[in-house]
Amino acid sequence: MTSKFIRPNVAAMAGYVPGEQPQDRRYIKLNTNENPYPPSPRVIEAVRAAAGDDLRLYPDPMANAVRDRAAQRYDLARDNILVGNGSDELLSLILRACIGPQDRVVYPCPTYSLYDTLVDIQEGEIVRVPYPSDFQLPSGLVEARGRVTILCHPNSPSGMPVPIEKIETLARSLEGLVVVDEAYVDFSAQSALPLLRKLDNVLVLRTFSKSFSLAGMRIGLAFGAPPLIAELLKVKDSYNVSRTSIAAAAAALDDYSWMTENVARICRTRGRLIKELRARAFSVLDSQTNFVLARRPGVSLEPLYRQLKERGVLVRYFATPELFDALRISVGTDAEIDALLAAL
Amino acid sequence: MTSKFIRPNVAAMAGYVPGEQPQDRRYIKLNTNENPYPPSPRVIEAVRAAAGDDLRLYPDPMANAVRDRAAQRYDLARDNILVGNGSDELLSLILRACIGPQDRVVYPCPTYSLYDTLVDIQEGEIVRVPYPSDFQLPSGLVEARGRVTILCHPNSPSGMPVPIEKIETLARSLEGLVVVDEAYVDFSAQSALPLLRKLDNVLVLRTFSKSFSLAGMRIGLAFGAPPLIAELLKVKDSYNVSRTSIAAAAAALDDYSWMTENVARICRTRGRLIKELRARAFSVLDSQTNFVLARRPGVSLEPLYRQLKERGVLVRYFATPELFDALRISVGTDAEIDALLAAL
Numbered sequence: 001m002t003s004k005f006i007r008p009n010v011a012a013m014a015g016y017v018p019g020e021q022p023q024d025r026r027y028i029k030l031n032t033n034e035n036p037y038p039p040s041p042r043v044i045e046a047v048r049a050a051a052g053d054d055l056r057l058y059p060d061p062m063a064n065a066v067r068d069r070a071a072q073r074y075d076l077a078r079d080n081i082l083v084g085n086g087s088d089e090l091l092s093l094i095l096r097a098c099i100g101p102q103d104r105v106v107y108p109c110p111t112y113s114l115y116d117t118l119v120d121i122q123e124g125e126i127v128r129v130p131y132p133s134d135f136q137l138p139s140g141l142v143e144a145r146g147r148v149t150i151l152c153h154p155n156s157p158s159g160m161p162v163p164i165e166k167i168e169t170l171a172r173s174l175e176g177l178v179v180v181d182e183a184y185v186d187f188s189a190q191s192a193l194p195l196l197r198k199l200d201n202v203l204v205l206r207t208f209s210k211s212f213s214l215a216g217m218r219i220g221l222a223f224g225a226p227p228l229i230a231e232l233l234k235v236k237d238s239y240n241v242s243r244t245s246i247a248a249a250a251a252a253l254d255d256y257s258w259m260t261e262n263v264a265r266i267c268r269t270r271g272r273l274i275k276e277l278r279a280r281a282f283s284v285l286d287s288q289t290n291f292v293l294a295r296r297p298g299v300s301l302e303p304l305y306r307q308l309k310e311r312g313v314l315v316r317y318f319a320t321p322e323l324f325d326a327l328r329i330s331v332g333t334d335a336e337i338d339a340l341l342a343a344l
Numbered sequence: 345m346t347s348k349f350i351r352p353n354v355a356a357m358a359g360y361v362p363g364e365q366p367q368d369r370r371y372i373k374l375n376t377n378e379n380p381y382p383p384s385p386r387v388i389e390a391v392r393a394a395a396g397d398d399l400r401l402y403p404d405p406m407a408n409a410v411r412d413r414a415a416q417r418y419d420l421a422r423d424n425i426l427v428g429n430g431s432d433e434l435l436s437l438i439l440r441a442c443i444g445p446q447d448r449v450v451y452p453c454p455t456y457s458l459y460d461t462l463v464d465i466q467e468g469e470i471v472r473v474p475y476p477s478d479f480q481l482p483s484g485l486v487e488a489r490g491r492v493t494i495l496c497h498p499n500s501p502s503g504m505p506v507p508i509e510k511i512e513t514l515a516r517s518l519e520g521l522v523v524v525d526e527a528y529v530d531f532s533a534q535s536a537l538p539l540l541r542k543l544d545n546v547l548v549l550r551t552f553s554k555s556f557s558l559a560g561m562r563i564g565l566a567f568g569a570p571p572l573i574a575e576l577l578k579v580k581d582s583y584n585v586s587r588t589s590i591a592a593a594a595a596a597l598d599d600y601s602w603m604t605e606n607v608a609r610i611c612r613t614r615g616r617l618i619k620e621l622r623a624r625a626f627s628v629l630d631s632q633t634n635f636v637l638a639r640r641p642g643v644s645l646e647p648l649y650r651q652l653k654e655r656g657v658l659v660r661y662f663a664t665p666e667l668f669d670a671l672r673i674s675v676g677t678d679a680e681i682d683a684l685l686a687a688l
Contacts, residue, residue, distance in 0.1 A: 002571035005491075005521045005545065010441050015578030018405055029401070038397035047399070047588060051391035053382035055592070056557035057373070061362055085429055085562075088581040096465055097354050101445060114582075121440055121579055147349075177349045201349065213400035216587035218429075227346035234359030235465055237432040238458075243560035244391060244588040248399070 009123045016117040019316050027314040028339050030330040033156070033184075033291050035213035037265065037333070039248070040258035043214070046251035050244045059243045066246055069253035070221055074193055079226035082233060083249065085240045087183055087207040087220030090232075091150075092118055094179055094203060094222070097235045098148050099124040106146030108138050110322045112156050112181065130322075135160040135285060142173040149174060152181040154188045157318065157328040159287025161188045164195065171199050177228075180204045186211035186263050187270075188288035193223060200225045210290055212252045212259050219249040266290050270331045276341050277329075291316075295326045304344075311343040353467045360461040363660050371658040372683050374674040377500070377528075377635050379557035381609065381677070383592070384602035387558070390595035394588045403587045410590055413597035414565055418537055423570035426577060427593065429584045431527055431551040431564030434576075435494075436462055438523055438547060438566070441579045442492050443468040450490030452482050454666045456500050456525065474666075479504040479629060486517045493518060496525045498532045501662065501672040503631025505532045508539065515543050521572075524548045530555035530607050531614075532632035537567060544569045554634055556596045556603050563593040610634050614675045620685050621673075635660075639670045648688075655687040 003011040019032035038044075063083035071078050084090035091114065099105060101123040107115055109128040119126045127144045131137075135158035141149060149170065154161040162180075171178040180192040182204055195202050203224040209215035219241065222232065241249075252259065274292055277284045282294040294301075305317035305327055316328040329340065347355040363376035382388075407427035415422050428434035435458065443449055445467040451459055453472040463470050471488045475481075479502040485493060493514065498505040506524075515522040524536040526548055539546050547568040553559035563585065566576065585593075596603065618636055621628045626638040638645075649661035649671055660672040673684065 002544070002569065002575060004519075005572065006441055006575045007444050010575060010578060013578050016582060018402075018582040021402055021405060023404055023408070032402055034402060035400045037400065039399050044395050044399070047395035048392045051388050051395065051588070055383050055388070055391070055560040056379045056381065058362075058365055058376055058378060058553070058559040059562070060367055061365060064367070086581065086583060088583065092581060096440075097350055100351050100467065117578070123444065175348075200346070209402070215402040215583070216399040218403070218583060218586045225346065228349065231346060231350045231354060234354060234357050234461070237430065237436060238360060238362040239430060239432065239559070239562060242562045242586060242589055244395070245586055
């Protein structure tokens with residue numbers, strides 16, 4: 001009965017399933033790539049300061065306090081930047097602005113599975129180009145001729161980066177748009193942002209959920225050519241980012257070194273985690289993110305995921321043919337990683 | 345050049361233009377229907393309490409703390425409720441879930457012009473049924489056979505309610521969905537929520553931006569049959585409402601009388617404002633919202649809007665053939681209304 005109100009493409013969808021978010025806090029939570037360190041005290045102070053009588057007023061629709069700081073930080077202009085309610089919203093805005101029925105969206109897989117959901121909502125055509133087992137960028141992306149091509153750089157769940165020169169070559173070879181989803185880039189060596197000076201068909205996305213320890217505040221940034229940003233603005237809800245989230249993002253950019261120090265700490269722990277997992281016969285790539293993908297090729301790791309959960313450690317298991325033999329493990333504190341290794 | 349990346353329907357759009365949000369605070373701001381009274385101190389306290397180390401963690405994707413309180417308050421079940429990043433996001437989710445190219449969306453006009461933008465993004469067909477000058481529900485809504493029919497109740501910018509029995513008759517006569525946008529309903533006598541017990545094709549939307557004094561926090565609620573809510577969930581971003589907004593909404597529902605007392609105060613001021621405007625030869629309907637529509641039939645009020653702005657009072661002027669002879673004035677505090685009347 002209900003389905004008669006719903007578009008067939010949506011009725012047929014399963015919907016994106018996020019990682020478990022138990023509300024009771026009993027777990028060592030290494031399943032959704034949250035930062036194990038708290039946000040900057042200056043961020044917390046800024047959110048508390050924003051929590052006053054002014055909450056009765058709408059926020060700045062453009063979140064210019066954030067755009068201006070991001071422009072300075074990333075050496076771009078205000079008009080290159082759009083602030084989103086998390087980078088998930090920005091992905092959604094891009095596909096709503098660019099993709100209609102049968103329009104093609106291309107990405108190497110496995111990757112962030114939300115892309116599938118968002119293309120399905122638009123009735124777009126998904127072309128998945130499989131990654132090889134070493135997760136180097138596969139060929140075939142140009143030939144697939146996407147109206148939009150998405151690269152998750154570094155990729156989830158592999159943790160592997162895409163060399164920037166390969167992104168540039170791809171963008172120059174394509175007539176469509178290239179979206180570089182840099183949710184994890186602060187944990188890696190190189191960003192695609194400099195490409196924006198040379199190319200008008202590249203959009204770069206960032207989030208404050210990982211490196212800035214602000215998953216709870218929902219803040220993302222899109223960077224691109226001003227005419228592109230102006231088109232995305234038409235699709236954006238007027239007041240998409242709250243007053244407290246604007247305050248948090250602005251303060252986080254003002255205390256940038258808080259983020260980079262936490263990132264350095266996480267990268268050190270990541271090195272230790274990779275070494276220890278390899279010593280336990282897992283196959284692990286050299287992640288450039290705040291998680292690692294631990295594999296036992298050909299062996300389902302679902303039982304291990306369940307056992308770890310019973311022991312109070314939550315990691316991410318993807319029940320797909322491509323990933324059934326892997327666990328994605330967020331890099332926690334050293335103590336959390338010790339607990340994980342003990343549980344293993 | 346840019347337009348080649350963008351869908352033609354989006355490239356052709358002007359985009360919704362929200363009311364002015366000057367960031368310098370020099371104005372008596374009666375243009376975007378914000379509540380002149382601050383949110384509950386318990387809300388502010390809850391937001392500050394939520395602003396801690398936990399901001400590093402994702403929020404509850406379902407915002408169940410809010411759903412459970414809303415279920416209790418409105419005598420419904422958790423599964424009847426979806427929490428949005430403002431009711432604007434909920435409108436967008438509904439149209440994304442239900443409207444594809446050429447699908448028809450019907451609403452009486454003039455009304456909230458964001459509906460136009462959201463239908464255009466979906467490449468839907470808009471059927472506007474004109475309101476008569478007394479803003480009673482026009483005939484022709486059933487005959488227009490919308491896949492979705494939207495009623496803003498009470499309507500903006502007229503301030504006029506739709507009798508609930510008329511909404512029921514309409515919903516029973518239509519095969520499609522009826523969305524009742526109750527952004528302003530707390531300032532009126534009757535809600536369409538009881539219809540949810542009888543009809544499976546009605547969705548009711550609420551916002552915390554007006555009566556709850558929380559425009560800055562972006563919180564909206566959708567109420568409907570559980571199978572409908574489940575479909576909307578598929579289209580929603582997983583983490584669409586931040587931790588601080590969840591905390592604010594939950595605390596606002598816990599301190600419900602704070603809202604109703606402010607609403608009573610605003611309704612008293614509204615009565616005085618209507619009387620004073622009529623004494624100044626404006627034609628004013630009996631608003632059931634926190635704003636009034638003041639008309640001088642046939643006379644453009646753009647000059648008056650500009651003069652008021654020069655004198656530090658911001659009201660809303662719509663440069664359309666239907667509304668050029670009207671100003672929409674939010675009901676402020678008594679002192680703000682005195683200042684407006686003095687400026688007039």
